[in-house]
Amino acid sequence: IIAFAFAALFFFVESKSTTGFRVLVLLDEENDKNLFTQFFHSLEGNAITNLLIINCQILSSYFSYGERAFDHIIYFAPKTKDKKDNITPISLVNFVNDGGNILLAVSSELSENIRNFAREFDIEFDERNTYVIDHFNYDVSDNGKHTLLISNNFVNNEAILSKEVIEGVPVLFRGIGHKAGTVPLLTKILWANDTAYSSDFELLEQEPLAIGNDVGLISALQARNNARVTFVGSLEFFSDQHSKSGNKALVNDLTKWTFQEKGILRTTSRSHHKEGEYEQLEMYRIKDNIIYNIEISEYVNDQWQAFNGDDIQLEIIMLDPYIRKNLTALPILEGHHARKYESLIQLPDVYGVFTFKVNYKRPGYTYIVDTSTVAIRPFKHNEYPRFISAAYPYYTGAASMGVGFLLFCFVWIFNKDNGKLTANKKKTN
Amino acid sequence: MRRSFVCIYALTWQILALLMCSTILAQDSERGFIIADIKLAVTNSEAQRKLTESLTYPSSLDKLIELSQGDNLKMIFTIQDKATKSGIQPHQSLLVLSSHQTGSQIPILVKVRETGKARAELYLKSPTTRNLFSGNYSLNLIIGTFSHDNPINYHIGTVKIDIPKTYSAPVKYGPKPEIHHIFNPDQKLPPTFLSYSFVVIVLTPWLFLIGAWIHLGVNVSFLTSELETLPAIIGFLGTLSAIEILFYNYWTHLNIFQTLSWLSGLSALAFFLGQKALSDVQEWRLKGLR
Numbered sequence: 001i002i003a004f005a006f007a008a009l010f011f012f013v014e015s016k017s018t019t020g021f022r023v024l025v026l027l028d029e030e031n032d033k034n035l036f037t038q039f040f041h042s043l044e045g046n047a048i049t050n051l052l053i054i055n056c057q058i059l060s061s062y063f064s065y066g067e068r069a070f071d072h073i074i075y076f077a078p079k080t081k082d083k084k085d086n087i088t089p090i091s092l093v094n095f096v097n098d099g100g101n102i103l104l105a106v107s108s109e110l111s112e113n114i115r116n117f118a119r120e121f122d123i124e125f126d127e128r129n130t131y132v133i134d135h136f137n138y139d140v141s142d143n144g145k146h147t148l149l150i151s152n153n154f155v156n157n158e159a160i161l162s163k164e165v166i167e168g169v170p171v172l173f174r175g176i177g178h179k180a181g182t183v184p185l186l187t188k189i190l191w192a193n194d195t196a197y198s199s200d201f202e203l204l205e206q207e208p209l210a211i212g213n214d215v216g217l218i219s220a221l222q223a224r225n226n227a228r229v230t231f232v233g234s235l236e237f238f239s240d241q242h243s244k245s246g247n248k249a250l251v252n253d254l255t256k257w258t259f260q261e262k263g264i265l266r267t268t269s270r271s272h273h274k275e276g277e278y279e280q281l282e283m284y285r286i287k288d289n290i291i292y293n294i295e296i297s298e299y300v301n302d303q304w305q306a307f308n309g310d311d312i313q314l315e316i317i318m319l320d321p322y323i324r325k326n327l328t329a330l331p332i333l334e335g336h337h338a339r340k341y342e343s344l345i346q347l348p349d350v351y352g353v354f355t356f357k358v359n360y361k362r363p364g365y366t367y368i369v370d371t372s373t374v375a376i377r378p379f380k381h382n383e384y385p386r387f388i389s390a391a392y393p394y395y396t397g398a399a400s401m402g403v404g405f406l407l408f409c410f411v412w413i414f415n416k417d418n419g420k421l422t423a424n425k426k427k428t429n
Numbered sequence: 430m431r432r433s434f435v436c437i438y439a440l441t442w443q444i445l446a447l448l449m450c451s452t453i454l455a456q457d458s459e460r461g462f463i464i465a466d467i468k469l470a471v472t473n474s475e476a477q478r479k480l481t482e483s484l485t486y487p488s489s490l491d492k493l494i495e496l497s498q499g500d501n502l503k504m505i506f507t508i509q510d511k512a513t514k515s516g517i518q519p520h521q522s523l524l525v526l527s528s529h530q531t532g533s534q535i536p537i538l539v540k541v542r543e544t545g546k547a548r549a550e551l552y553l554k555s556p557t558t559r560n561l562f563s564g565n566y567s568l569n570l571i572i573g574t575f576s577h578d579n580p581i582n583y584h585i586g587t588v589k590i591d592i593p594k595t596y597s598a599p600v601k602y603g604p605k606p607e608i609h610h611i612f613n614p615d616q617k618l619p620p621t622f623l624s625y626s627f628v629v630i631v632l633t634p635w636l637f638l639i640g641a642w643i644h645l646g647v648n649v650s651f652l653t654s655e656l657e658t659l660p661a662i663i664g665f666l667g668t669l670s671a672i673e674i675l676f677y678n679y680w681t682h683l684n685i686f687q688t689l690s691w692l693s694g695l696s697a698l699a700f701f702l703g704q705k706a707l708s709d710v711q712e713w714r715l716k717g718l719r
Contacts, residue, residue, distance in 0.1 A: 133520070133521065133573075134573075135520075135521060135573025135574065135575075135580040136573065136580050136582065144575065145575065146573070146575060182599035182600075184599070184600050184601050184602045194525075194527070194534065195571055195573070195580075195582055197521055197523065197536070199520075199521075201520070201575075203518060203520065204520070204521070204522075204523075204538060206538060207523075207536045207537070207538045208523075208536060211523065211525065211534055211536045212525065212527070212534035212536075213532065213533070213534060214533065214534060287612070311603075311604040313604055313605065313607075321608055322608065322610050323608055323609070323610050324605060324606070324607050324608040325607060326604070326607060346610075346612075348610040348612070349610075349612050349613055361602040362602055362603070363601075363602055388618060389618055389621045389624050390618045390619050390624055391624075392621075392624040392625065392627070392628050393624060393627035393628050393630070393631050396628045396631050396632060397631045400631065400632060400635065402673045402676070402677075404635075404638070405669075405673075406666070406669060406670055406673060409666060409669060410649070410666055411642070411647055411649060413651070413662055413666070413706070413710055414648075414649040414650065414651040414652045414662075415647055415648060415649065415650075415651070416648060416650040416651055416654075416718070
């Protein structure tokens with residue numbers, strides 16, 4: 001039994017990622033790095049390269065002193081059965097939980113460890129030594145096994161793949177297929193044609209794990225902390241011999257997306273104030289009209305630009321959403337790096353502590369969850385309607401008393417008795 | 430001459446060998462297979478035949494195949510090599526149901542024996558274990574092998590599946606429907622007509638007052654007769670009106686402190702003016718004018 005020695009190559013790369021530039025590449029054998037020279041070259045870009053080849057005994061852990069030692073991992077070591085304590089599938093999951101991104105490629109000789117790791121992300125790889133086979137749709141340079149597939153079933157998501165890739169040349173894929181789950185965090189990026197199926201070369205005893213467009217070739221999951229894990233079923237996909245077809249462009253897009261250079265959003269500011277005022281209060285009144293706005297920018301071509309989305313929604317929540325409103329996007333002004341979204345809302349007539357939440361989750365883009373907490377108070381005693389129609393009799397009653405008093409004083413002072421009554425009195429007396 | 434004969438002999442054999450090889454190669458590049466004797470049957474749970482059809486590749490079935498809970502769809506056919514007519518066992522022989530609604534594909538394995546006889550069965554027992562839901566599906570037979578070229582994707586027909594399970598879409602991230610808050614209706618008050626009628630009722634004593642005054646012969650004759658004492662009396666009455674106006678302002682917009690400050694001033698004024706005015710009135714009385 002050969003103990004697999006994998007060499008870790010450190011690249012200190014200025015990959016212009018938003019989360020960091022420390023990349024770890026894991027291979028089964030040190031000589032494997034010659035298969036992927038073009039891929040590694042494209043990663044380096046135009047920046048500092050500090051190549052450090054380290055023996056596996058020294059790579060003890062993905063973490064150092066409780067923090068991630070790397071920002072991105074390229075895992076090209078499907079055959080390795082990790083026996084050491086710190087390098088297990090669980091430690092890779094911890095790496096993702098801590099915010100690290102992983103680009104993982106497997107071949108048909110994948111170990112059970114990798115299958116277990118993929119299950120954590122709702123991806124079920126097929127058994128060892130199975131391939132994705134398509135008798136209808138294989139490349140001319142196939143070796144008779146009908147496993148080198150041509151596929152252009154790309155996901156139509158411009159956050160992950162650029163337009164040139166989506167509409168461009170098909171890619172070549174030879175490897176193992178997987179079945180992706182239905183978790184909304186998962187995005188299928190490339191899948192097989194309707195006539196494909198995933199199997200080994202023996203006669204089928206039972207139905208394959210997946211057939212047709214259910215066979216996933218490349219899938220990716222973006223975790224809730226925005227860490228990205230991409231699963232590619234073919235290690236040959238990145239190799240030099242396949243880099244001439246559309247593979248190179250897709251690989252470029254995949255690495256850019258996985259390493260947080262693409263499809264990245266952030267909120268630069270959010271504010272809310274009463275209509276007609278400017279100050280952001282912590283307490284509003286029920287039925288107040290407020291204006292809420294939020295600014296979101298996107299990282300495109302290594303700089304922050306205004307975001308193009310138009311379906312941002314605001315939710316006003318107290319345990320349950322009371323109001324959900326689409327925010328309107330204001331036009332982009334010159335020189336602004338963020339897009340402003342605004343809306344005029346009337347607060348509900350329930351009082352309590354509410355949260356203004358923008359919960360923007362779309363496949364391919366980072367998740368934006370932006371909350372601000374406000375209190376909504378009921379009417380003060382002097383904010384009720386001042387005069388009500390049921391009280392008109394009382395108003396007139398009081399007014400007529402006042403007027404009557406003044407009139408009576410006026411009349412009493414200036415009255416001159418004509419003597420009629422006294423005359424009548426004298427008469428009757 | 431013997432040499433040339435040997436040459437020609439060798440040449441013919443070479444040509445023959447080449448021809449044989451080319452024919453063998455030609456046959457190899459055209460190695461295909463055919464499917465024949467396709468029979469489709471649907472039986473329901475009481476073992477009654479609902480549908481029996483024979484098909485020939487590549488024609489499809491026009492009418493709808495209807496399957497409900499407990500039904501059994503069975504299909505048999507034979508796969509043979511085109512040239513030798515011997516049975517082959519293809520690697521991929523699957524009956525695929527593709528949903529018209531979602532595009533998802535459900536496989537049914539076709540078991541092929543070495544003789545080339547193939548059979549597939551779909552049994553809709555309860556509860557359904559497959560990923561099927563109610564709806565229309567396209568039934569396709571996909572056969573592919575490594576040994577032969579020209580794989581077959583044969584559209585057999587449309588299947589309508591009627592089972593209790595319906596399709597429920599998985600949760601996907603996207604915009605959610607808007608929620609508009611329904612505000613409580615305003616407080617209901619009695620009809621304004623009623624309020625106005627009571628306003629009229631409240632104002633009716635004025636009729637009695639004015640009527641009684643006219644009956645008594647009430648007048649304001651001193652207003653015109655005693656002119657030099659007028660300013661004090663008018664001032665006094667004006668102060669009283671000012672106090673009334675102050676009360677009205679207090680009712681609308683003033684607070685108690687402003688009211689009291691105004692009131693202190695006005696009441697002092699009313700006191701002094703009133704003393705003068707009422708002493709004038711007393712003089713009138715003493716003079717015998719009243």
